[in-house]
Amino acid sequence: MNSAIVKPALAVYTGLFILFLYAPFIVLGILSFQTGPEGGPQFPIQEWSTYWYRHILGLTPPSRIAPLPIGEALIRSMVLAFMTMVVSTVLGVLSAQAFRKRFTGAGVVFYLIVLGMMVPGVLVGLGMALVANALGIDRTWWGTAFALHVVYTFPFAFLVMLAIFNRFDASVEEAAWSLGVPPARTFRRVTFPLIWPGVLSAMLFAFTLSYDEFARTLFSSGRELTLPLAIYGTFSVEIHPNVFAFGVLTTLFSFALLAVYAILMGISVRRARRLAIQEDIA
Amino acid sequence: MADGLRLEGLSKHYGDNIALADVSLSVPDDTYISVLGPSGSGKTVLLRVIAGFEQPDGGTVQFGGERLDGVPAHRRGIGFAFQNFALFPHLSVRDNIAFGLMYRERDPVIGQRALRTKVEDIIELVGLTGLADRGVHQISGGQRQRVALARTLVTEPRLVLLDEPLGALDANLRGRMRGELRAIRQRLGVTFLHVTGSESEALAMGDRVIVLDRGRVGQFDSPDTVYNQPASPSVARFLNCYNIFAGRLEGGRFVAGQAAFATGGTPRAAAESAYCIRQDLIQIRSSESPPRDGEAGILASFVTSEYSGASVQYFFEADGGRGVEVEAHLGHRRPEELMPRQPYNLVWNAEQAVVFG
Numbered sequence: 001m002n003s004a005i006v007k008p009a010l011a012v013y014t015g016l017f018i019l020f021l022y023a024p025f026i027v028l029g030i031l032s033f034q035t036g037p038e039g040g041p042q043f044p045i046q047e048w049s050t051y052w053y054r055h056i057l058g059l060t061p062p063s064r065i066a067p068l069p070i071g072e073a074l075i076r077s078m079v080l081a082f083m084t085m086v087v088s089t090v091l092g093v094l095s096a097q098a099f100r101k102r103f104t105g106a107g108v109v110f111y112l113i114v115l116g117m118m119v120p121g122v123l124v125g126l127g128m129a130l131v132a133n134a135l136g137i138d139r140t141w142w143g144t145a146f147a148l149h150v151v152y153t154f155p156f157a158f159l160v161m162l163a164i165f166n167r168f169d170a171s172v173e174e175a176a177w178s179l180g181v182p183p184a185r186t187f188r189r190v191t192f193p194l195i196w197p198g199v200l201s202a203m204l205f206a207f208t209l210s211y212d213e214f215a216r217t218l219f220s221s222g223r224e225l226t227l228p229l230a231i232y233g234t235f236s237v238e239i240h241p242n243v244f245a246f247g248v249l250t251t252l253f254s255f256a257l258l259a260v261y262a263i264l265m266g267i268s269v270r271r272a273r274r275l276a277i278q279e280d281i282a
Numbered sequence: 283m284a285d286g287l288r289l290e291g292l293s294k295h296y297g298d299n300i301a302l303a304d305v306s307l308s309v310p311d312d313t314y315i316s317v318l319g320p321s322g323s324g325k326t327v328l329l330r331v332i333a334g335f336e337q338p339d340g341g342t343v344q345f346g347g348e349r350l351d352g353v354p355a356h357r358r359g360i361g362f363a364f365q366n367f368a369l370f371p372h373l374s375v376r377d378n379i380a381f382g383l384m385y386r387e388r389d390p391v392i393g394q395r396a397l398r399t400k401v402e403d404i405i406e407l408v409g410l411t412g413l414a415d416r417g418v419h420q421i422s423g424g425q426r427q428r429v430a431l432a433r434t435l436v437t438e439p440r441l442v443l444l445d446e447p448l449g450a451l452d453a454n455l456r457g458r459m460r461g462e463l464r465a466i467r468q469r470l471g472v473t474f475l476h477v478t479g480s481e482s483e484a485l486a487m488g489d490r491v492i493v494l495d496r497g498r499v500g501q502f503d504s505p506d507t508v509y510n511q512p513a514s515p516s517v518a519r520f521l522n523c524y525n526i527f528a529g530r531l532e533g534g535r536f537v538a539g540q541a542a543f544a545t546g547g548t549p550r551a552a553a554e555s556a557y558c559i560r561q562d563l564i565q566i567r568s569s570e571s572p573p574r575d576g577e578a579g580i581l582a583s584f585v586t587s588e589y590s591g592a593s594v595q596y597f598f599e600a601d602g603g604r605g606v607e608v609e610a611h612l613g614h615r616r617p618e619e620l621m622p623r624q625p626y627n628l629v630w631n632a633e634q635a636v637v638f639g
Contacts, residue, residue: 171368174335175430177355178362179382179437186356189385193372 025251032244037063041239052245065240073230076141077211080226083142084149084210089202091150092157093195096165097187117155121215124148129219139222148216153209157202164198197268204261208254286311286473287332287441292341293497294327301327302338303497309475311440314467316488317477318508320520323494325477329443332475333362345441356387361439361472365446367430369418375429376401376414382437404436407466424455431463435470442467444476448483460486481521485509493517515556515638524636525564525606527557531639540601543578544632552638559635561609566596566618569625579629582606584620596620598628 031041036051037060054060056068095113099106128148132139139145172194176186192199214228225233227250234243287309294302301324309315319325330336332343334355343350350358370378380401383391391397405414408428413421418429427447434442447463448456464487467474478484484491485505493500493508500520501513512518518526529538536543536557543557559578573579582598585605596608606628610618620626 169366169368171364171366172370174333174355175362175364175368175370175433176381176385177335178333178358178360179433180356180359180386180388181382182356182387183354185385185387189381190370 025247028244029248031241032248034241036060036241037065039241041241041244052240052242053249055242056246056249065242068234068242068246069225069230070227070246073225073227076224077227080141080146080149081207081211083146084153085203085207087150088153088157088206088210089199091154092161092202092206093199095154095158096161099162100165100168100170113158114155116151117153121152121213122218124151125216125219128216132220139220141217141221141224141226145217145221145226148220149210149213152213152216153206156205156209160202160205161195161198164195168195197265200261200264200268204257207257286345287475288344289332290342290344292328292331292338292343294324294331294336294338300324300497302331302341305341305494305497305499307492307499307502309473311473312471313489314464314474314487315476315490315492316484317475317492317494318481318484318520319477319479319494321479324497325479325494326445328494329362329445329475329477333360333443334358335362359388359439359441361434361437361442363430363434363442363444363447365449367426367450369426369429369433371418373418374414375410375416375418375421376405378418378429379404379414379433379436382433386437400436404432407469408432408435409462423451424459427451427459431466435466435472439472441473441475444474446478447476448478456483463487481523493520495520512558512636513550514552515554515558518556518558518636523561523609524558525561527604528555529557530555531637536637536639539604541580543580543635544573544576545578545635545637546576546631546633547637549637549639554638556638557635558637559630561595561607562593562611563634564606564608564628564630566608566610566620567627567629569627571629572627573629576632577629578632578635579627580606581625582628583623583625585622587620598626 030045031043032052033048033050034040034045034052035047035049036055039046039049039051051060055065056070058067099110125148128144129139131137132144137144168191172190173183173186176190177183181189212228213226214232217226217229221229231243231246289308290306292302292305293300303324305324305328317325317328327336331338332345334350334353337352345358345360370381373381380397383397383400391400401414405411408431410425410428410432413425418426421429427450431447444463448459451459460483463474463476476484476487478487484493485508488505490502491505491508492502493513495514495516500517501508503511503513508517509521509523512521512524515526518524527536527538527541527543529536531537531545531549532542534545536545536549536555538557545557567579569581580600582600585597585599587597588595592613593609593611596610598606598608600606608628
């Protein structure tokens with residue numbers, strides 16, 4: 001292979017790929033600075049302004065364009081994502097811990113757990129709605145929808161933790177037991193600090209997957225909408241650049257979340273590297 | 283003796299693999315026991331069963347007069363030192379050592395002062411003074427070994443199991459740690475059960491040596507007895523210092539292929555017939571001087587030699603391609619100039635051979 005040709009070609013390909021990946025977002029970002037309230041969601045930009053950002057925050061004089069109904073939906077989605085993150089991560093850690101030992105039916109249980117992320121969301125959502133109706137349960141974002149979010153995100157947390165435990169050297173736990181430390185305390189003082197980077201990743205997965213979940217939530221959340229549903233609702237009337245402005249803001253929020261993750265991860269990876277060095281020398 | 287460790291009929295299988303076939307033995311208190319076995323002889327499994335990390339398929343472990351069936355590892359009061367040390371990577375040297383005292387179930391040490399005193403004492407005992415606040419990644423392999431040992435010893439177990447504790451150290455350090463392990467054990471009066479695949483380590487460290495052979499106790503004796511009077515051909519094989527000839531006894535002589543050796547004393551009963559002679563008891567003579575009365579010998583051609591400072595290892599080949607090794611200690615003999623592919627008489631005192639028939 002001639003690397004003088006292949007390397008630049010690969011670079012161009014990668015550049016195009018990234019452009020393709022981010023072009024929609026860039027367009028969205030540019031259009032969010034359209035003038036308002038008369039400017040529409042298309043080029044050309046008539047005049048640059050931050051009108052739509054102020055519009056979201058309710059800082060513009062009243063106009064014919066209704067403010068985005070996101071205030072409560074945003075809080076609902078965040079609370080839901082947080083609840084889902086906590087429950088799925090706890091379940092994921094515990095079930096992965098269970099899978100460290102062979103037990104009867106391990107194979108079946110594994111596929112049953114993983115099934116939660118495989119089945120089509122719309123079907124599960126619809127199924128949940130039917131079951132809830134049949135049993136006379138009210139459909140709510142914190143009840144029926146929450147259950148489906150957990151079913152959906154738990155397998156991701158589980159798989160992350162399974163990979164972490166796969167590389168985990170169990171002799172440190174045995175060492176703790178042989179010092180007279182009971183298993184529960186050993187988990188708290190030895191195992192958990194060592195698997196913490198994996199737990200962080202599982203949390204991030206669960207949170208982000210739940211935060212923008214649509215299909216499962218659509219049928220199972222009842223009257224009170226989550227953020228993705230609320231935004232989708234505005235599309236059916238007329239699209240204004242305020243949706244784009246909101247998209248930019250939530251993306252910034254996601255970046256902030258990622259930054260927190262990166263910082264926490266950096267701290268624990270530095271700790272884990274010590275372990276790696278220790279093993280190299282030994 | 284009754285309070286020490288007693289194993290009765292321990293067995294453990296992994297599928298078709300027999301790790302422990304039938305291990306019964308009784309270990310007195312306050313001794314250094316080494317367990318010698320080749321890889322796959324079940325020695326690590328034995329330690330793990332005693333420690334409670336694995337359950338035996340059959341048999342019992344008794345310790346301090348109590349049966350330990352079903353007693354979880356953290357309630358056994360038996361220390362364990364791992365080959366890879368298994369230090370807690372997220373804790374400092376001090377916190378590693380204090381870990382057991384702080385978090386154990388049975389009377390944890392609560393007072394900061396008492397904890398500090400105990401930890402400082404053991405740090406001094408194992409020679410880690412000044413390193414207490416380092417991370418376990420910031421110290422050398424030998425120092426890690428000491429941390430692992432200190433971490434176990436500070437909890438005052440009556441029995442410490444050591445799984446190839448010197449295996450991860452380089453040769454130089456290994457030699458020094460041997461002496462230190464023995465000294466530390468003597469000062470504390472605990473029992474050490476030290477598993478190793480190295481015959482020299484087993485003989486040097488143990489007050490008594492257990493030789494494991496395919497999941498059974500092949501021999502349990504003093505190092506001197508194990509070395510000079512192996513209980514079976516396999517034990518002799520593990521010692522790595524015997525020439526072992528297969529064959530059969532015929533009227534006071536041992537016939538091995540075309541060779542026949544004189545025997546002295548009564549042969550020992552064993553499942554497998556074999557004639558064993560230690561490599562350092564053999565003399566090399568010219569092909570014109572055959573064994574005299576009371577001597578046995580074999581004609582073999584010289585192949586090559588290996589010089590290792592204090593001794594030389596000579597490799598010969600007898601009839602049928604059978605290898606014979608001779609070890610000559612240079613303090614007693616000059617190295618001999620041997621011609622490759624020339625025949626020599628390898629001769630030994632028949633009384634010194636160990637014969638199984």
